[in-house]
Amino acid sequence: xxxxxxxxxxxCMKLHAGDSLQLSGVIYTARDAAxxxxxxxxxxxxxxxxxxxxxxxxxxxxxxxxxxxIVGSAGPTTSMRMDAYAPLLxxxxxxxxxxxxxxxxxxxxxxxxxxxxxxxxxxxxxxLLSQSIKKAECIAFEDLKAEAIYRYEVEDFPCVVAMDAxxxxxxx
Amino acid sequence: xxxxxxxxxxDKIREMVQQINFHYPKDIEDLLEKARxxxxxxxxKEILDxxxxxxxxxxxxxxxxxxxxxxxxxxxxxxxxxxLVDGSLNEAIxxxxxxxxxxxxxRKSIVSDPLFHRINTxxxxxxxxxxxxxxxxxxxxxxGCKGFGSENMSVIRMLKPAQSVAGVKETVLQAIQNAGPNxxxxxxxxxxxxxxxxxxxxxxxxxxxxxCTLSNxxxxxxxxxxxxxxxxxxxxxxxxxxxxxxxxxxxxxESAPTHIAGLPVAVNISCHITRHISExxx
Numbered sequence: 001x002x003x004x005x006x007x008x009x010x011x012c013m014k015l016h017a018g019d020s021l022q023l024s025g026v027i028y029t030a031r032d033a034a035x036x037x038x039x040x041x042x043x044x045x046x047x048x049x050x051x052x053x054x055x056x057x058x059x060x061x062x063x064x065x066x067x068x069x070i071v072g073s074a075g076p077t078t079s080m081r082m083d084a085y086a087p088l089l090x091x092x093x094x095x096x097x098x099x100x101x102x103x104x105x106x107x108x109x110x111x112x113x114x115x116x117x118x119x120x121x122x123x124x125x126x127x128l129l130s131q132s133i134k135k136a137e138c139i140a141f142e143d144l145k146a147e148a149i150y151r152y153e154v155e156d157f158p159c160v161v162a163m164d165a166x167x168x169x170x171x172x
Numbered sequence: 173x174x175x176x177x178x179x180x181x182x183d184k185i186r187e188m189v190q191q192i193n194f195h196y197p198k199d200i201e202d203l204l205e206k207a208r209x210x211x212x213x214x215x216x217k218e219i220l221d222x223x224x225x226x227x228x229x230x231x232x233x234x235x236x237x238x239x240x241x242x243x244x245x246x247x248x249x250x251x252x253x254x255x256l257v258d259g260s261l262n263e264a265i266x267x268x269x270x271x272x273x274x275x276x277x278x279r280k281s282i283v284s285d286p287l288f289h290r291i292n293t294x295x296x297x298x299x300x301x302x303x304x305x306x307x308x309x310x311x312x313x314x315x316g317c318k319g320f321g322s323e324n325m326s327v328i329r330m331l332k333p334a335q336s337v338a339g340v341k342e343t344v345l346q347a348i349q350n351a352g353p354n355x356x357x358x359x360x361x362x363x364x365x366x367x368x369x370x371x372x373x374x375x376x377x378x379x380x381x382x383x384c385t386l387s388n389x390x391x392x393x394x395x396x397x398x399x400x401x402x403x404x405x406x407x408x409x410x411x412x413x414x415x416x417x418x419x420x421x422x423x424x425x426e427s428a429p430t431h432i433a434g435l436p437v438a439v440n441i442s443c444h445i446t447r448h449i450s451e452x453x454x
Contacts, residue, residue: 060239062239072239101321145292158222
């Protein structure tokens, strides 16, 4: 199923665990260190580097971009490490996160409560996935290098709905 | 005495870390291909097809197979007739890693302190070095680049001797089950049995870096490897944890003598890109 981002709550409600999606549009990267900083900024009520409303966060720490390339290898990292922060971000408007592996019950509740979803893509296929990233721009925390926040424009980025808005999981 | 320059070792390490981040080792690639042909679950088969495509793109376009280009582990066996010249061996190995990661645009994933100061060292060092002295006048290097999605799912248990084979099997299969999708299956699993608390873990690491075309030379351990593999593949974890026949590509066991009171078992979980390479320097 082809999906044009941003992913609205209405669209999320139509997705089911196990559906294969091809995403096109804008996604934002963030992993461990960026999540920590985002949470601190939220706590201090500072302006965030991107608008969370209906946004899609990709858990990735890419390899450095070589000269003349758009991006390096860019596959998903284990989502569970972001679970301490994910409910807060879903509550503030994030409609989808992309990663790999299990989520905690708290994330499941946040997904149901916010009519959101959790997507996965193939772990260890960073070369393949990088081919769907057409533009990459660092928008925050540049000092974090691989853990900085990037704005990616993707085309037909392949993923699977791992948990739908009703809390059904592909792993169960 | 045979003289070997540490600069030669530095250069080899620089090449090896790049080789394995862009090209699957032949043994793993063959196991993945066999799994792809035999996978009966359609989504599992589709994922294995995409992993093959990923491998092709990585090699052709020189993009790392995975963005987690890992922490470098070096096993170095030094023949006792070898005299190392031209400087410090430790510095040469570390410099080889730093040069390889810079030159290959590989991700630097090492922080200088695990707890209080998680500051990236920016050159992917230090790597972990396990030296050993062996007979002869050559040096054997075995290098792994270990991703931590799978490393984080590894376990160690101090079993009671009475728990025996059943206890070992339960420990290994439970670790695989718990690892599930987090470890990027199909996995390669290294099992260390015996030694002490610490040594069992080193054996498990060594086992993940062993050539997967080989079985344990002891027939009883070889049979245990085979039985565990079959049982693990009945867990229906499947490629990426979405179900299927292919959960584990290979289980390698390394064993060592242990204490009368102990049965240490370490399970080092590794992913479908178990990056390992060995070379002999003469």
